[in-house]
Amino acid sequence: MNENSSIRAKSGTNQEGTSAHNRRVMIEALRLNGALSRADLARATQLTKQAVSNIIEDLERDGLVVALDTVRKGRGQPSTPYRLVPEGAFAIGLQIDRHLTRAVVVDLVGSVLSRAEANLPLDEPSEGVKVILSLIDGVRRELAGISSQSERRLVGLGVAMPGPFGLKNSDDKWMMPAWQKFPLLETLAAGTGLNVGLQNDAAACATAERIVGAAHGVDHAVCLYVGYGIAAGLILNGELYTGGNGNAGEIGRALLSPAGPGSTPLEHRASLASLYQHLGLDAADEHLYERTDALALAEDPKVMAWIEGAAHDLRWSVHLIETIFDPQTVILTSGAPETLARRLLEAMQPLLPSIADRPGRALPRLQLGITDPWSIALGAAAEPISRAFDPRFSAILKTRSSGL
Amino acid sequence: MNENSSIRAKSGTNQEGTSAHNRRVMIEALRLNGALSRADLARATQLTKQAVSNIIEDLERDGLVVALDTVRKGRGQPSTPYRLVPEGAFAIGLQIDRHLTRAVVVDLVGSVLSRAEANLPLDEPSEGVKVILSLIDGVRRELAGISSQSERRLVGLGVAMPGPFGLKNSDDKWMMPAWQKFPLLETLAAGTGLNVGLQNDAAACATAERIVGAAHGVDHAVCLYVGYGIAAGLILNGELYTGGNGNAGEIGRALLSPAGPGSTPLEHRASLASLYQHLGLDAADEHLYERTDALALAEDPKVMAWIEGAAHDLRWSVHLIETIFDPQTVILTSGAPETLARRLLEAMQPLLPSIADRPGRALPRLQLGITDPWSIALGAAAEPISRAFDPRFSAILKTRSSGL
DNA sequence: GCTATTAAGTCAATCCGCTTGACTTAATTA
DNA sequence: TAATTAAGTCAAGCGGATTGACTTAATAGC
Known part of the structure; x- marks a missing residue:
């Protein structure tokens, strides 16, 4: 933490980054195209058949993709299409909106598996957090009834709140000034043991449109x-x-x-x-x-x-x-x-x-x-899924290990 | 070119992509921080000392970086800082603006080495291209006098023109309708043998501000x-x-x-x-x-x-x-x-x-x-440099070989 | 002034994940 | 039935980062 910390540079990468990227590319390709064979994936991603085979094998073992029946389409050996396994991953989304909070559980393909809502005290975050945590606990338990591996496959908690964030103190109580000051993410992370991410509600909407809209x-x-x-x-x-x-x-x-x-x-x-x-x-x-x-x-x-x-x-x-x-x-x-x-x-x-x-x-x-009032909670939940599975620049880079 | 071409997916990557990214990260780090030792770079990029050493050795052999005098700073072996070699790469920038065209040559660090301007006929691109090509030829020859390796180190030609592009035919002659229709990039690529990229003038300005502003x-x-x-x-x-x-x-x-x-x-x-x-x-x-x-x-x-x-x-x-x-x-x-x-x-x-x-x-x-009227041409020239040397997502991906 | 300590940088072996090219399998076409 | 075409596997190879021990060269402390 001396003068070295002032050096500004992007992170490098290595084979792990390569592999992580390629896995994400496969998942995205399957998400966008429905079902693809290894040969299809090889052509679409520019990788070799062998590389794709190895990655798909991994993903299949991890329970993220599954083979469908072989299909014959003209000459040559029939192909085996693969599709995403919805229950390969789950995420919880939380919408906090003044008097109301909603929680949903979504799976890898963005289907809502469980939902719950509750009233929220506008000005008392410390009380509100209790409501929120019990709401999350509820949908989480419901998820456990659906999938025995739910806890292992839960990739995170996405929170959506009205923005903007970090303004000078507003006197408008509808801007939720008490909530703006409250250490919400830390409290939720500690209370749930999950990775927590925050978006404003419009961003959550856009995320929802991107995953299923x-x-x-x-x-x-x-x-x-x-x-x-x-x-x-x-x-x-x-x-x-x-x-x-x-x-x-x-x-x-x-x-x-x-x-x-x-x-x-x-x-x-x-x-x-x-x-x-x-x-x-x-x-x-x-x-x-x-x-x-x-x-x-x-x-x-x-x-x-x-x-x-x-x-x-x-x-x-x-x-x-x-x-x-x-x-x-x-x-x-x-x-x-x-x-x-x-x-x-x-x-x-x-x-x-x-x-x-x-x-x-x-x-x-x-x-x-989407005009469903639950779409913000859905988008909130989609964010951890996207963070974990979508190809992105940051996913390639080596992660900074210790505290910044 | 059958149904497969309709599969939408991002490109995968491999060790070449890794290596390309890491090289770019080194170059960017040196650009932003001036001069850094291998140990500095290792810390800043999260790579190992050994990986950095190999990459720096490569870059030095390629004439992109050079060692400075060792510096003693406290205990331990003195470090050897490296900096970018300005004449490690060159690019030509071209500004086309109604009655006027300007060409500049810049080096790896964004210094202008040569410049020239000429009048342009507003409505006759086929005539104008001749003017432009001779302008480019002029600065290119001037560059050859500065560096013996200029041709090998010339990474591209960046063009900046007023936008917006691809509008419905405008009747405003100041929108350069004749130029909008003319196959400028192809003509310049054929006439110069260089990679050609296009930006609008505001983008060029931003690129200039990014490299030296x-x-x-x-x-x-x-x-x-x-x-x-x-x-x-x-x-x-x-x-x-x-x-x-x-x-x-x-x-x-x-x-x-x-x-x-x-x-x-x-x-x-x-x-x-x-x-x-x-x-x-x-x-x-x-x-x-x-x-x-x-x-x-x-x-x-x-x-x-x-x-x-x-x-x-x-x-x-x-x-x-x-x-x-x-x-x-x-x-x-x-x-x-x-x-x-x-x-x-x-x-x-x-x-x-x-x-x-x-x-x-x-x-x-x-x-x-920057208020220098040459800044747009500078930004135009900086674009190929950035494309060739800055870390970016697309630089990691495998390139689609055949013509899409 | 000697020794311990600290940090930069190298060496050589290893590991990981994609690539290569030959091969197998299984379908259609002629 | 044979030729062709395409999917997919096998096994060796390769490139590039990692690992851990080592060397070098400085300062700090006794």
């Missing part, structure tokens, strides 16, 4: 999440981008005009918080979701007016996102009922002209993502 | 380039981000209000084109740079008025960039004279509040970058 296999996508606040989850070069301090995509506080500090932030116009305020609903109301759904279904004039206003600004947000990121698609997701989200999407049409408005697009400029 | 060693930076148009070069996770279609950061056409198609794009207010129009100057004027410089120095009221307006919108652009990317710093660069750029930077203060406005920042929120 519209961003599956898409390398450049932006996921616009209209929840209590509003934020964007960024998938760039096939990986989640979180910025220099983990707050990339937190566009809720983006000002809507150059006029300066006095002008309106996006979240005052296009967020469920703004909708609730517009409707005079209490954000702590237990039946908020149902009430909103009913109003949207009934085409309540106040709701329709809010949709018009929000769509006006969101249309422009999509324009800016397209202009800045040049993504293959933008995905609109929401914690709101599907009716409302769909109306919002429709009200955003026609989109503003932008560089994305080109002929021969493979994907729509804007599409509706 | 304010973004040196910074992993998350956005480079705002005010040239004839305006665009942003994005450095995310230590690499240039170009988006799904290579047009990320092309914010010139971003609309400044949600009002829709009728509203003003950013480049109509904050670009040198808008300045020239405001001043009634002809963009084709040969002495544009000097005239602008003189007006800025004299604090010409029209220039000051433009600065006020542009700064008003740029201040907001920085706010949006910070909100969306959460970068460590934003760098303002410009093709304009330094006086003007500096005035613009000053007029942008105070910056709008944003998530970047936090205590304990290591870097300023906004800083002035």
Whole structure:
């Protein structure tokens, strides 16, 4: 810990890194293509048949892939396709959102195996953590009933919370200031014995879209999440981008005009918080979701007016996102009922002209993502799975052993 | 080329990939830290002393690094620091900008060894290419006079042009429609025998800042380039981000209000084109740079008025960039004279509040970058160097041999 | 001034994981 | 039935990082 620690350099790699990468590449290929033979994998990954055979053998022994029936397709020896074994790995996802917390267990392919939710005290994290830990304990026990190897195959705990993180103290109680200060990750790591990772809720949404939704296999996508606040989850070069301090995509506080500090932030116009305020609903109301759904279904004039206003600004947000990121698609997701989200999407049409408005697009400029309110918990759970099994630069590097 | 070609998968890797990565890591470490001993490198890269020794020996034999005098620092055997050899590699950079083209030669550490410029016919690429090829030939011959091994050590040709690329046909002759259609890269590759890469001018600016400027060693930076148009070069996770279609950061056409198609794009207010129009100057004027410089120095009221307006919108652009990317710093660069750029930077203060406005920042929120008009050509030249020597995910993967 | 200690760097053997090329197996085509 | 084609295995080889003992050369402490 002397002057040497100031040397800045990337980590090197070795055969272990090579092997780890190749295993991940196999898993991703199977995830994206369903089932592939060893020969298919060899062609797709540029590796030799023999290398693939060895790796597949390993993965099969580890219970991550399994052979299907051989298939004959023309001349030559029939091939043996392999597919992922869903119960090869599990992860727990936790959504913490003001008055509410949800926990889910997902498997290697992103199926939800167990779910639970509970109320949360907004201002008392030390109490809340007890609720959370018992929630996690519940789904974990349920998982143990499903798979005898569940504990060994549990790769981690992913947490999703509203961002942005690390701001100067906010006086807005809906920003969960008490939770921002609480050493949540450490407490959960100690309480569960699992690796714990944190994302903001838009990032979790994007992760969910990537594993089972519209961003599956898409390398450049932006996921616009209209929840209590509003934020964007960024998938760039096939990986989640979180910025220099983990707050990339937190566009809720983006000002809507150059006029300066006095002008309106996006979240005052296009967020469920703004909708609730517009409707005079209490954000702590237990039946908020149902009430909103009913109003949207009934085409309540106040709701329709809010949709018009929000769509006006969101249309422009999509324009800016397209202009800045040049993504293959933008995905609109929401914690709101599907009716409302769909109306919002429709009200955003026609989109503003932008560089994305080109002929021969493979994907729509804007599409509706998962509207299931559990999708954030799902995305939270998908993060440890992705961290453990998706090919990524950092997975190749040698790990820094001791404490930084 | 049957159904197999539709399998989507990342490429695997092998020992060659490992070795290539480790070499690049060494080079980057030396670039960022100046001079390091083998033991330093071993600690910094997590590799063993022996592995580092072998790699350094290789690099020394290849003429990329050289040993310095041993230094004694406390107990133990004195260490032998190594540094990069500037003349270990060269690259040519080419800037194509409407009436003008510039070529430079840079070495491994980003020093400019040779430069040349020429006028270009705006609408006749087939004529223009002749000018460009002779320009390249000139600097290349000059380089041959500097280094006897120049040809062997020439890693590529980087081209920078105003973007965005691949738009529907534009009728604006300043968008260089004839050049957009011309098969420039193929022609240059054939005419020079070099590997050719293309960036837009803002990306080139960012690349220049990364190799010798304010973004040196910074992993998350956005480079705002005010040239004839305006665009942003994005450095995310230590690499240039170009988006799904290579047009990320092309914010010139971003609309400044949600009002829709009728509203003003950013480049109509904050670009040198808008300045020239405001001043009634002809963009084709040969002495544009000097005239602008003189007006800025004299604090010409029209220039000051433009600065006020542009700064008003740029201040907001920085706010949006910070909100969306959460970068460590934003760098303002410009093709304009330094006086003007500096005035613009000053007029942008105070910056709008944003998530970047936090205590304990290591870097300023906004800083002035290189204002040398040659910086784009420099960035263009730095790209092949970076591609050849910087650690990156793609450098580890096995290369797809045959033509996709 | 001698010795112990510390750190840089080398040597030689080993290990790990991909590659190579020949071979086996099992299907279709002619 | 023979030729062809493709999947997959076998066994040796190879490249590059690792390991642990060793050498070298300095300082610190007695």
